[in-house]
Amino acid sequence: xxxxxxxxxxxxxxxxxxxxxxxxxxxxxxxxxxxxxxxxxxxxxxxxxxxxxxxxxxxxxxxxxxxxxxxxxxxxxxxxxxxxxxx
Numbered sequence: 001x002x003x004x005x006x007x008x009x010x011x012x013x014x015x016x017x018x019x020x021x022x023x024x025x026x027x028x029x030x031x032x033x034x035x036x037x038x039x040x041x042x043x044x045x046x047x048x049x050x051x052x053x054x055x056x057x058x059x060x061x062x063x064x065x066x067x068x069x070x071x072x073x074x075x076x077x078x079x080x081x082x083x084x085x086x087x
């Protein structure tokens with residue numbers, strides 16, 4: 001092949017053919033890998049933001065229930081300790 005190990009030259013008449021050969025030989029794998037990593041990072045950021053929004057919404061909606069449960073647990077612990085001291 002004429003274009004065996006050449007990197008595409010933009011000034012060449014056959015640059016599109018050279019570029020195609022370059023792609024077919026695997027010269028673009030690093031570019032594709034970097035693009036996949038970029039997409040992965042963007043997806044991870046989106047998932048983290050969505051999770052943070054979900055947790056915030058949960059706390060805003062059920063915050064009073066969470067506080068109520070905490071108060072009930074505190075009262076029960078207090079009563080159990082008080083009962084243990086008497087016996």
